Amino acid sequence: MADEVKLYGYAEGSYVCRVKIALNLKGIKYDNLEEDLSNKSADLLKYNPVHKKVPVLLHNGKPISESLVIIEYIDDVWKGIPILPQDPYEKAVARFWAKFIDDKCMPALFKVYSSNEGEQAMAEACEQLQILENELSVKGNKFFGGDNINLVDITADFIAYWLGVIEEVTEIKLVTKDKFPKLTEWADNFFIPAIFKALSSNGDEQAIAEASEQLQILENELAVKGKKFFGGDNIGLVDIAADFMAYWLGIIEEAAGIKLVKEDKFPKITEWADNFANSPAVKEILPPREHLLGFFKAKYGKA
Numbered sequence: 001m002a003d004e005v006k007l008y009g010y011a012e013g014s015y016v017c018r019v020k021i022a023l024n025l026k027g028i029k030y031d032n033l034e035e036d037l038s039n040k041s042a043d044l045l046k047y048n049p050v051h052k053k054v055p056v057l058l059h060n061g062k063p064i065s066e067s068l069v070i071i072e073y074i075d076d077v078w079k080g081i082p083i084l085p086q087d088p089y090e091k092a093v094a095r096f097w098a099k100f101i102d103d104k105c106m107p108a109l110f111k112v113y114s115s116n117e118g119e120q121a122m123a124e125a126c127e128q129l130q131i132l133e134n135e136l137s138v139k140g141n142k143f144f145g146g147d148n149i150n151l152v153d154i155t156a157d158f159i160a161y162w163l164g165v166i167e168e169v170t171e172i173k174l175v176t177k178d179k180f181p182k183l184t185e186w187a188d189n190f191f192i193p194a195i196f197k198a199l200s201s202n203g204d205e206q207a208i209a210e211a212s213e214q215l216q217i218l219e220n221e222l223a224v225k226g227k228k229f230f231g232g233d234n235i236g237l238v239d240i241a242a243d244f245m246a247y248w249l250g251i252i253e254e255a256a257g258i259k260l261v262k263e264d265k266f267p268k269i270t271e272w273a274d275n276f277a278n279s280p281a282v283k284e285i286l287p288p289r290e291h292l293l294g295f296f297k298a299k300y301g302k303a
């Protein structure tokens, strides 16, 4: 029986494109199902009831969510060009960088550009936070992991730190002590490195400096490796995870009139972004530039 592969996606999303790139690299044919994120389909809510987000991959009726998890699944199921290295250590290093991009780079970049999305978004966020609040109450532990921090705590670092910063900038307080007592306590317990602490007295310039710092780490990584891609001569997991930086960021920069990735400052990232966005498996699925520019001008552009 032939594989049935469906992708629930969203034309403007860089997370969705990660999955499309992985499918393309493996040469997998799939049905592309566009979601209207303001009116999510019953299928999306059924297949991703926890996050209610795209991308969701449906493989022979079985749903998989979260872009990086989906990519690893694709790599496990379909042979051909490997997306993750085979060597366990190299594999761990690739995962480390993918995680670095998701957990540090992306929030830092979004922090520069994001705007308040209104009451609806706030209600939805509270719904998610309530799930975590309940989890902490039921367990009665200091951390999600018990007495010590575990993967869940680390994965939730956005809530422990970035959310507070965003709350301060937007003056919209989500995690109030009376509403989320356990989460507040947990966030206070959670290890916040000094560098992040320094940032909580925010300001746009500082957000840009922080984002530049994260980009500099990637710049150095490319310079040290001296290869075309993070994955070496071919695109790998890290390149796919960084697709936002290769394509979307430049368009948002143009729309918002804020240039982060300057060629003289980040020559390697600039070169990598060009190589990545122009490689055949990627080029063919990227949303048209003009369309995205209009989309982001409406979102981030100065009136």
Ligand SMILES: N[C@@H](CCC(=O)N[C@@H](CS)C(=O)NCC(=O)O)C(=O)O
Pocket: 010, 012, 013, 014, 015, 016, 037, 052, 053, 054, 055, 065, 066, 067, 068
């Ligand atoms: N961590 C998720 C992020 C996915 C994500 O943020 N998807 C956005 C579209 S780009 C979404 O579905 N947003 C709808 C919502 O937040 O309700 C992943 O890596 O797949």
